[in-house]
Amino acid sequence: MNPPHSVPVATRGPVRVVGTGLLGASLGLALSAAGVEVQLDDASPAAVALGRDLGAGRPVSPDLPDPRLIVVATPPDVAGPVVLAQLRAYPAAVVTDVASVKARVAEHVEAHGGDDAARYVGSHPMAGRERSGAAAADADLFAGRPWVIVPSARSTPDAVLAVRSLAVDVGATPVTLGAQEHDDAVALVSHLPQLAASLVAARLREAPETALALAGQGLRDVTRIAASDPQLWATILVGNAGPVAAALRALRDDVDVTLEALERAAADGPLTEGAAGPLARVVAAGNTGVARIPGKHGGAPRRYAEVTVLVPDEPGELGRLFGEVGEIGVNIEDLQLEHSARQPVGMATVSVDPAAAARLETELGLRGWRVVVG
Ligand SMILES: NC(=O)c1ccc[n+]([C@@H]2O[C@H](COP(=O)([O-])OP(=O)(O)OC[C@H]3O[C@@H](n4cnc5c(N)ncnc54)[C@H](O)[C@@H]3O)[C@@H](O)[C@H]2O)c1
């Protein structure tokens, strides 16, 4: 993917990032790479130092010019007060935050901000990962992702434009929503999935080693985000408690139906009436739901063909595979890696244009790769 810094940007610095963890440092990296001056601030001096050392910007100091745009990237519970403090400290600056919940932050700014609230526009990049802190930061984190812009009735057009430009300049696609509309949406597409992953992964705590050794891609797909930061997520979940509870209650109803069918089969045998039907309906409903998730870059779903290759567990082998796929002239649209403990090989599954898949399999085979025919 082309780095976002290859195109000129509209954002005028200095941009001050308050909270230089995963989100703040990623933003600092992307803006710094684009030539925008970035100032770093955090309650933790070590987080600022790490952001600086990674190239995300310069630590704040009294001799730096006042920021034009301030991005608050702290946990959601403190985002409102930090936004207010920044609005007051810099009366000419536009202030946004990137917290995963929006109604509470907006209400806080509206209730206490007075006229300063006109320079505030909430936002939420739908980009992240299951790790926290600047060490996990990535300049390309926002590329191709939606970035929700949440103006209030008071936000000035200039403030909205500054925040939209920020999103575009780091490669994201701005999407405008109201605060409650945003919170209802992310309850379903972000907060419920986090809980589901955590609940499934929690079942593994006492799993026997023999079972864990069999773990395949299905378990990995469902549990990646179970590695997320508990404190941050507790703050997000309580901050959007109503919509998340509604989504979880609906899930519980589906779980109850599923359980009833399973218990019927367990008690009366697999062919008992009313067992297989509800279970098939659950899986079919999931088929319908998953087909509605937009594809790469938020566009319409698109089916790629998957080519799976065994890769020796040796340094440089994965790079050699990518290089050879490139030499064959095929673009890798997506990649999954599966690695089992104590196995000398891993499995790399590349998603490619269906029209190129057969040729890729043949040519990789001719080059000595072991292609797994699915
Ligand atoms: N992690 C994700 O995937 C993700 C994605 C989109 C949005 N967000 C949102 O972005 C925000 C930051 O998340 P993150 O993953 O970067 O967290 P993080 O833990 O990596 O970083 C948060 C940083 O904020 C600092 N901080 C805490 N309180 C502060 C205060 N009062 N003043 C100044 N700094 C303070 C911490 O020291 C820390 O460095 C959160 O609001 C989160 O909801 C997270």
Ligand SMILES: O=C(O)C(=O)C[C@]1(C(=O)O)C=C[C@@H](O)C=C1
């Ligand atoms: O991909 C991940 O690891 C994420 O958790 C990212 C994710 C999401 O649910 O999409 C998580 C929380 C944020 O508020 C925004 C993005």
